[in-house]
Amino acid sequence: xxxxxxxxxxxxxxxxxxxxxxxxxxxxxxxxxxxxxxxxxxxxxxxxxxxxxxxxxxxxxxxxxxxxxxxxxxxxxxxxxxxxxxxxxxxxxxxxxxxxxxxxxxxxxxxxxxxxxxxxxxxxxxxxxxxxxxxxxxxxxxxxxxxxxxxxxxxxxxxxxxxxxxxxxxxxxxxxxxxxxxxxxxxxxxxxxxxxxxxxxxxxxxxxxxxxxxxxxxxxxxxxxxxxxxxxxxxxxxxxxxxxxxxxxxxxxxxxxxxxxxxxxxxxxxxxxxxxxxxxxxxxxxxxxxxxxxxxxxxxxxxxxxxxxxxxxxxxxxxxxxxxxxxxxxxxxxxxxxxxxxxxxxxxxxxxxxxxxxxxxxxxxxxxxxxxxxxxxxxxxxxxxxxx
Amino acid sequence: xxxxxxxxxxxxxxxxxxxxxxxxxxxxxxxxxxxxxxxxxxxxxxxxxxxxxxxxxxxxxxxxxxxxxxxxxxxxxxxxxxxxxxxxxxxxxxxxxxxxxxxxxxxxxxxxxxxxxxxxxxxxxxxxxxxxxxxxxxxxxxxxxxxxxxxxxxxxxxxxxxxxxxxxxxxxxxxxxxxxxxxxxxxxxxxxxxxxxxxxxxxxxxxxxxxxxxxxxxxxxxxx
Amino acid sequence: xxxxxxxxxxxxxxxxxxxxxxxxxxxxxxxxxxxxxxxxxxxxxxxxxxxxxxxxxxxxxxxxxxxxxxxxxxxxxxxxxxxxxxxxxxxxxxxxxxxx
Numbered sequence: 001x002x003x004x005x006x007x008x009x010x011x012x013x014x015x016x017x018x019x020x021x022x023x024x025x026x027x028x029x030x031x032x033x034x035x036x037x038x039x040x041x042x043x044x045x046x047x048x049x050x051x052x053x054x055x056x057x058x059x060x061x062x063x064x065x066x067x068x069x070x071x072x073x074x075x076x077x078x079x080x081x082x083x084x085x086x087x088x089x090x091x092x093x094x095x096x097x098x099x100x101x102x103x104x105x106x107x108x109x110x111x112x113x114x115x116x117x118x119x120x121x122x123x124x125x126x127x128x129x130x131x132x133x134x135x136x137x138x139x140x141x142x143x144x145x146x147x148x149x150x151x152x153x154x155x156x157x158x159x160x161x162x163x164x165x166x167x168x169x170x171x172x173x174x175x176x177x178x179x180x181x182x183x184x185x186x187x188x189x190x191x192x193x194x195x196x197x198x199x200x201x202x203x204x205x206x207x208x209x210x211x212x213x214x215x216x217x218x219x220x221x222x223x224x225x226x227x228x229x230x231x232x233x234x235x236x237x238x239x240x241x242x243x244x245x246x247x248x249x250x251x252x253x254x255x256x257x258x259x260x261x262x263x264x265x266x267x268x269x270x271x272x273x274x275x276x277x278x279x280x281x282x283x284x285x286x287x288x289x290x291x292x293x294x295x296x297x298x299x300x301x302x303x304x305x306x307x308x309x310x311x312x313x314x315x316x317x318x319x320x321x322x323x324x325x326x327x328x329x330x331x332x333x334x335x336x337x338x339x340x341x342x343x344x345x346x347x348x349x350x351x352x353x354x355x356x357x358x359x360x361x362x363x364x365x366x367x368x369x370x371x372x373x374x375x376x377x378x379x380x381x382x383x384x385x386x387x388x
Numbered sequence: 389x390x391x392x393x394x395x396x397x398x399x400x401x402x403x404x405x406x407x408x409x410x411x412x413x414x415x416x417x418x419x420x421x422x423x424x425x426x427x428x429x430x431x432x433x434x435x436x437x438x439x440x441x442x443x444x445x446x447x448x449x450x451x452x453x454x455x456x457x458x459x460x461x462x463x464x465x466x467x468x469x470x471x472x473x474x475x476x477x478x479x480x481x482x483x484x485x486x487x488x489x490x491x492x493x494x495x496x497x498x499x500x501x502x503x504x505x506x507x508x509x510x511x512x513x514x515x516x517x518x519x520x521x522x523x524x525x526x527x528x529x530x531x532x533x534x535x536x537x538x539x540x541x542x543x544x545x546x547x548x549x550x551x552x553x554x555x556x557x558x559x560x561x562x563x564x565x566x567x568x569x570x571x572x573x574x575x576x577x578x579x580x581x582x583x584x585x586x587x588x589x590x591x592x593x594x595x596x597x598x599x600x601x602x603x604x605x606x607x608x609x610x611x612x
Numbered sequence: 613x614x615x616x617x618x619x620x621x622x623x624x625x626x627x628x629x630x631x632x633x634x635x636x637x638x639x640x641x642x643x644x645x646x647x648x649x650x651x652x653x654x655x656x657x658x659x660x661x662x663x664x665x666x667x668x669x670x671x672x673x674x675x676x677x678x679x680x681x682x683x684x685x686x687x688x689x690x691x692x693x694x695x696x697x698x699x700x701x702x703x704x705x706x707x708x709x710x711x712x
Contacts, residue, residue: 005616006498006507010491012615017486049648050663056652057661063677070677093659097670106667116657118650139664175647179654181664182673204677206659237661237676244675284482287443288496288543289471291464305619312626319633338666347644348637379463383435383444504614 004297011301025266026310032263033314033362034321035256038330040354041322043249046334048349050241053178057234059215061093062222063204065230072201077226081207084221086214092202094191098156098184103145105339109156109195111188112137125150125170133187136166141181141340143171154184159196166190177342207231245334252333267369279377286382295378296371303370307363315355323348390417390440390551390582395449395459397435397607409435411607412449417584417600419550422577424593425586427604433586434479434555436604440584441553442470471496475544479556481536483543485529489520492528493542507546514542518572534565541572551582558589566591 015022062081064073078090094111113130120127128135136154138146148154152168172180192199207222209215219231253260274282282295290298321327323346327334335344397410410432417423417440425433438444439451442458445466451459458469483492493511502510515524518538523531528539537557544552554573558566566589574597577583585592593601603610654660662674671678 003499003501006504008616008619009504009614010487010495010498012619013487013491014484016615052648053651053655054661054663056655058656058659061659061661061677091659097673106669106673108664108667108673110658112658114657116653119654119657122650122654141664141667176651176654178663178665179651179658179660182667183664185658232661232676234661240675241663280482281484284484285495286467287470287476287478287482289467289547290496290499291467294499308623309619309626312623312630316626316629316633319630319637323633323637336666338668338672340667342664345644347641348633349641350634350637381444383438 003294004301007294007297008301008305011298011305015302015305022306025306026313028263028266029307029310029362029366030314030317032259033311033358034317035259036253036361037315037318037355037358038321038327039249039252039256039334040358041318041348041350042327042330042334042346043245044351044354045322045346045349046344047242047245049345049347050178050245051238054234054238054241057237058206059209059212059234060207060219060231061204062207062229062231064228066228072197073204073229074201075205076200077229078202078205080225081205081222084218086210086218088208088210090208091206092188093204093206094188094197095203096191096195100146103339105142105145105182107139107142107182107184109184109186109191111191112185113187119176122173122176123170124173125168127170128185128187131187133190134165134167135169135187137170137172137183137185138168139172139180139183140174140177141342142184143168145340156184156194158194164190164194174343178344181342182340248334248336252330255333267366270369270373272373274373274377278374282374282377283382286378292378295374299371299374299378300367303367304363307366311359311363315358319348322346389419389452389454391415391450391452392436392440393450393452395436395439395446395451397432397439397444398447399435401447409607410439410446413607413609415602415609417582419582420577420580421599422573422583422597423585423600423602424598425584425602425604426588426593427586427610428588431604432607433604435607437553437555437584437586441474441476441551442466443476471500471547473550475547475549475552477537477540477544477552477554477557479559481540483528483536483539486527488525489528489531489539489542490515490524492539493546496543496547511542511546514545515539518542533560534568537561537565537569538572541569545576549581551584552576554583554585554587556587556589557585558587558592563591570595 062073062077064071064077073092075092078092081087082090096109098107098109099105100107113128115123115127123137125137127137138148138154142154143149146152146154148168150168150171154166154168155163156166158164166184166186172183186194191197197203207218209218215233215235219233222229222231285295285298286292321329326346331344331346335341392413392415395410395413395415396408399405399407399409413436425436427433435444439446442453442461446459449459450457453469453473456469458466461469484495490508490511493515494507497507497510512524515521518541520535520538520542523535528536531539537560552573557569557573561569570592573583573585577597587593592598601612603612661676664673666672
């Protein structure tokens with residue numbers, strides 16, 4: 001029978017002596033793990049889902065900068081860019097923001113005439129057909145606050161002060177909320193009319209690049225030939241989103257810094273010294289024939305029992321909290337707010353690496369903090385220990 | 389046979405708090421004997437007992453147990469010798485508070501290869517032998533002084549030691565309990581174990597069964 | 613029943629629970645995978661570069677295209693990702709809409 005099992009048996013008896021204290025440690029420890037794991041799970045779930053969806057975004061978009069600000073982009077740039085080797089289709093994008101005073105929400109109005117078949121299946125009603133004017137497809141967030149369904153109308157105030165009425169032909173389903181929530185899709189001709197855009201410009205230009213590894217090069221070439229243009233690659237977009245969620249999760253962790261510090265103090269308190277009673281016990285065990293290594297094994301198990309039970313409990317609680325209860329504690333902080341807000345689906349994307357990091361941040365230091373201070377006591381002669 | 393040769397023990401050597409607890413002590417303890425280290429408190433008898441029991445190493449001199457010089461033995465082997473040869477009965481009992489009588493008695497065998505069930509059987513036998521069967525699942529701190537003493541003896545006996553070392557075993561006991569304890573020690577001696585008792589209680593050292601009395605003063609043996 | 617058996621049992625139960633949760637998660641994820649593909653196709657087809665999460669400001673709605681000088685951008689030096697912030701509560705009446 002393994003020596004460690006017997007030492008474990010003694011450790012358990014020993015821990016049960018101070019039930020309240022040790023249950024307190026387990027509670028605090030689990031709570032800390034719960035908070036950290038919740039935030040990590042939540043952030044990772046948001047990130048993974050968002051980044052996976054944005055993998056489909058255009059590889060390269062280009063828009064004009066005038067005086068350091070966005071400007072409408074002349075279509076002739078598109079013709080020039082199309083000549084760069086490696087560049088495929090070059091398409092203008094027409095879009096803009098529309099503030100709807102009656103609901104206090106900002107919508108994104110976008111020109112569109114075609115969509116992939118799979119996208120059409122996400123639309124209740126129909127989609128805008130080529131040449132069709134005066135119709136729109138709404139994101140479900142817009143439809144909800146405007147109380148507009150298929151065959152309803154949405155009025156938009158144009159740049160000329162006129163009210164343009166758009167007939168709703170389709171509404172996006174929930175599933176696509178993360179992408180379409182605040183969208184109002186209209187025909188490109190319509191958007192140019194209401195936003196009063198000259199005929200030779202677009203909002204920006206989407207550039208298709210055949211070889212993904214050439215994207216950065218093409219962007220560089222564009223920037224070199226047209227210093228007034230600003231190329232934005234998908235890699236940059238993904239990085240921005242990654243930063244955004246990391247930044248927000250960092251803020252949330254900051255809010256719980258108090259709890260983390262308290263836990264740190266608890267561990268530090270253990271690390272900086274043994275109580276007289278603990279020292280005496282180590283002395284007794286040595287005197288009755290325990291070796292230094294046995295004492296260290298004892299202390300290891302003492303730390304391991306408390307930290308493992310707490311760690312796993314915290315992890316389970318965090319999983320349930322984030323993926324069954326929608327992270328009700330932290331999600332508001334991580335998601336923020338908006339007048340129209342998409343319905344987030346939290347899916348259990350788990351990164352094993354994060355769990356290992358969590359182990360190294362909690363279990364390992366705790367065990368170390370339990371073993372290290374007993375080391376000095378364990379290597380001295382029991383006789384000295386017993387004299388105090 | 390335990391032999392001490394010019395053994396000196398200095399605590400906190402080189403510091404202002406330096407104490408010479410044992411000075412150049414030479415002593416022989418024959419196997420199967422019952423010896424008493426006698427002396428007032430501070431005379432060095434507890435330190436000497438600690439040296440004999442491999443609880444600490446001498447600053448100078450040789451300690452031979454059987455045919456091994458333990459003075460220079462590495463910690464690991466010293467622990468092994470301590471575990472296999474000696475059973476300690478401490479003045480303040482030094483039981484682990486909060487755990488049961490049985491578990492206290494079982495403790496010395498935990499680091500050995502013996503199974504938990506076997507250890508428990510042995511401990512139960514020892515505890516029964518000491519008349520503590522009724523109390524074996526009680527936490528030790530609730531026991532009377534005499535009972536605690538017997539638990540301490542049980543713990544000393546569980547590893548079937550050859551040498552029993554007792555430090556002031558009657559210090560916290562009244563006369564009846566002291567006699568009871570002496571009875572237990574005599575029984576162990578009768579079983580062939582070597583018994584060494586450090587005491588300043590005449591009830592122990594002024595007795596016919598004591599085969600060797602070593603008197604100590606200021607860390608030295610007083611010549612008889 | 614020895615205490616260490618109870619303890620190891622507890623650990624085993626916790627581990628098993630976690631594994632079950634993980635397995636359950638894997639099932640949910642595999643059901644979600646086709647949706648992700650559809651959404652990727654949508655992002656490509658409609659040429660969408662950003663998520664429609666925060667629509668209150670251009671730099672929040674389209675972080676990818678924010679001006680370099682936009683206030684409170686997504687960087688650690690920013691105090692708060694206003695107005696879609698996590699720390700400061702939204703202005704009164706804002707979330708219910710119709711503040712005018």
